[in-house]
Amino acid sequence: MEGNDLRSIAFPKLKDNELASLGSCPLTALKRFRDRETMFDVGDRECKFFVVKSGEIEILDVCGDEPKLITVHKFGEFTGEVAQLTGSPALVQGVARGECEVYEMSLDALRQLLNQHPNLGDVILQAFIARRQLLREPENFTGLRVIGSRYSQDTFRIREFLTKNLVPFTRLDLEDDPATRQLLRVFQVSEADTPVVAAGRRTVLRNPTNRELADALGLRQQLNRTVYDLVVIGAGPAGLAAAVYAASEGLQTVVLEKSSPGGQAGRSMRIENYLGFPTGITGGELAQRAAIQANKFGARVSIPTPALGLTFENLYSIIHMDGGETVMTRCLLIATGADYRLLDVEGCKRFEGCGVYYAATPLETQLCVGADVFVIGGGNSAGQAAVFLSGQARTVSLVIRGDDLYKSMSSYLVHRIEQTRNIEVLRNAEVKCLKGDDHLRELELLDRKTGEIRCFATPAVFSFIGATPRTEWVPVEIDKDDKGFIQTGPAVSRSTRWDSPRDPFLLETSRRGVFAAGDVRSGSTKRVGSAVGEGAMAVQFVHQYLREL
Numbered sequence: 277m278e279g280n281d282l283r284s285i286a287f288p289k290l291k292d293n294e295l296a297s298l299g300s301c302p303l304t305a306l307k308r309f310r311d312r313e314t315m316f317d318v319g320d321r322e323c324k325f326f327v328v329k330s331g332e333i334e335i336l337d338v339c340g341d342e343p344k345l346i347t348v349h350k351f352g353e354f355t356g357e358v359a360q361l362t363g364s365p366a367l368v369q370g371v372a373r374g375e376c377e378v379y380e381m382s383l384d385a386l387r388q389l390l391n392q393h394p395n396l397g398d399v400i401l402q403a404f405i406a407r408r409q410l411l412r413e414p415e416n417f418t419g420l421r422v423i424g425s426r427y428s429q430d431t432f433r434i435r436e437f438l439t440k441n442l443v444p445f446t447r448l449d450l451e452d453d454p455a456t457r458q459l460l461r462v463f464q465v466s467e468a469d470t471p472v473v474a475a476g477r478r479t480v481l482r483n484p485t486n487r488e489l490a491d492a493l494g495l496r497q498q499l500n501r502t503v504y505d506l507v508v509i510g511a512g513p514a515g516l517a518a519a520v521y522a523a524s525e526g527l528q529t530v531v532l533e534k535s536s537p538g539g540q541a542g543r544s545m546r547i548e549n550y551l552g553f554p555t556g557i558t559g560g561e562l563a564q565r566a567a568i569q570a571n572k573f574g575a576r577v578s579i580p581t582p583a584l585g586l587t588f589e590n591l592y593s594i595i596h597m598d599g600g601e602t603v604m605t606r607c608l609l610i611a612t613g614a615d616y617r618l619l620d621v622e623g624c625k626r627f628e629g630c631g632v633y634y635a636a637t638p639l640e641t642q643l644c645v646g647a648d649v650f651v652i653g654g655g656n657s658a659g660q661a662a663v664f665l666s667g668q669a670r671t672v673s674l675v676i677r678g679d680d681l682y683k684s685m686s687s688y689l690v691h692r693i694e695q696t697r698n699i700e701v702l703r704n705a706e707v708k709c710l711k712g713d714d715h716l717r718e719l720e721l722l723d724r725k726t727g728e729i730r731c732f733a734t735p736a737v738f739s740f741i742g743a744t745p746r747t748e749w750v751p752v753e754i755d756k757d758d759k760g761f762i763q764t765g766p767a768v769s770r771s772t773r774w775d776s777p778r779d780p781f782l783l784e785t786s787r788r789g790v791f792a793a794g795d796v797r798s799g800s801t802k803r804v805g806s807a808v809g810e811g812a813m814a815v816q817f818v819h820q821y822l823r824e825l
Contacts, residue, residue: 286406289352290327294396295379298327303385309372316355318475319365321494325386327354331376336369339475340418348373354400357407358442358564361386362571364494367411367419367444390572397572405568411444419444423460424471426451426643427715430483431471432629437486439639440536441579442564443493445473486535486580487598497530497578499603504528506818507595507605509583510746512539513804514794515611516566517811522818523573530603531575532595534582538563539613540743540795541804543635544657545664549686550804560637562804583612586751591825593790606789606825607818610750610762611811613795614743614802619652623710631716633738636661643715643735644669650719650732652707653740654681659689661738662699672699673732675721679703710737745796755786761798764791781817783810789821 290298298304306329309315316323318338326333326349333349346368349355355370363383381389390397411417420438424431426449438445448456450467457467463480465472473481473489481492490496506522508515511533522529536542544559567577585596586608593608616634618624624632633640636651641664649669651662654676662674674681674693681690681701693699702721708729709720719732745760755763755771765782768774773786783791793810795802800810 282406282410285402286410287347287349287353288399288403289350290354290396290399291352295327295329295352297393297396298379298381299329301381301389303381303388305380307378307380309376309378311372311374311376313372313376315370315372315376315378316366317369318367319479321365322363322383323356323360323366323370325354325356325360325381325383326370327379327381328352329377329379331378332373333376333378334371334373336371337417337419338369339367339420343369344418346417354403356386356400357404357411358568359408359494361401361404361568362494362577363497367417387572387574401568401572405565408442408444408564412442414446417444418446421446421448421459421474422471423448423456423474424450427630428471429629433486434471434473434484434489435639436629437489437536437580439637440538440542440560441493441495442560490580495579496581497576499530499576499578499601502528502604503592504530504603504605505822506530506607506609506815507532507593507603508609508611509595510534510539510611510613510794510796511537511563511567511577511579512611512613512794512807513541513562513566514613514807514811514814515539515609516563516570517808518609518611518793518814519570519575519577519811520566520573521812521815523570523575525815525819527815527818529570529575530605531570531577532581532583532597532603533577533579534612534746535580536563537567537577537579540616540657541807543637544660545637546660547804548688559804583749585749586754588753588787591789593787607821608790609811609814609818610747610754610785610790610792610796611794611807612746614745614761616657616740617742617744619707619710619737619739619741621707621709623712623716627710627712627716627737630714631712631736632710633736634740636664636738640736640738641665641668646670647735648673648733649736649738650675650734651738651740653742654678654684655740655742656686656689658738658740659685659693661740663689663692663696665738666696666699670698672696673702674699675702675705675707677704677706677724707737743795743802747796753787754790757798759798761800762792762796763798767798781820783814783817784821791817 335346337344469482505527508531541559542563546556548556648671704724708722711718768786771786794807
């Protein structure tokens, strides 16, 4: 989308009848601010939603060294972006320009408005999404500043976490700009403290863990001490679909996610075979829209909140998290998906994040411009990565163990690879060894037919070599197949652990009231469309089970 089009969506003016509806709404309060009075500040949680009745509101970026004006909201315009809906801390500052009178709404009132007035809700949601997109462009917004070496695994980890969670930030590499070292002195930290995450000059985090970063950004939700109707573990396509349907149908729903929304699909730069998106959509964008949709209906999405264990008490499931926290639920949906299998070769672990990657997005490709890179794997994810990388790298070598791409990859992708001049398919090959110093420099490949070993210079290897389910935390009460995927429906009807006179529901596990959907489920088709369908279907079984209770 062009910049002007995006800005027109991001900063709409409400119509007179829409303003009149707000003014008469019992959930709306009329409030006045004095000239230069701060209406909300960076870091404020659950900011109010303001619509300008008179006066103006300046929106300022105060994360850099000097305040920068982003926009001015005038009559009929409103404040807020994605953080407004999720309850995360504000990224910007709002200041009254002149005497200002506004309609004010709380977060709960805003959610009610979005659901009860769909036309107005669409305008607000589209503006929120467009504003977050604008804030993620460095020329528009400083955001957090992440300072560190481009070859540091921790620097990559932090930038990956922020990127996948769509948090705006500016990257500053120690190798690129001498002024970066001067900035470290301003923050009173040394190179040994890097990577450093800075929000203005007031908040400086030295090599924070993902948990510490999430707490600072408000990504981790405060969970209620209550019994939920449904807890969803995993925020991939299946988990987010379940959250949307469950919350929209009135179920008290929470989603626990270990890293970021989207799962494996969130790593894809182009999904072309998902119904309704003929021109394709990135996995990150699809996940963002789904997460906003879930929040709109009142589902709580908490990140990073990995499930570490699961126990049962009478008819309830108890999920155990880090720090000794627990959450109790009547129904549980396991939608943790699967992770790409790690390359089990010499040097792999050493270069993860500084030459070995398990996703191909703009974050990972910054060292690939004009370089010779390698993609390992023969499935759709590998094919999508190869096509995306071909637009950045000089050459892309797609390494497969067999001799026929059509056996494991969609035909449309194979055709595209065959038509892309700078992609070469290396058949009957496998990685033998990875070498380098502070980052990857060489790759050794074994020819499986001749036994010949060849060495190639490369700064980046992208691995997509099959998946292992995220079920290491699942207890023995839940039946799994020999590969660790969770069994459901007919596969558990004869299980010794099944203790009900009725047959299990199609997506129900060997424990009543516990369901599984998406890639983590044994026999699933490992496609985005089917995962979304299973997540939606699971909610119908949840309703049936709750009626039993």
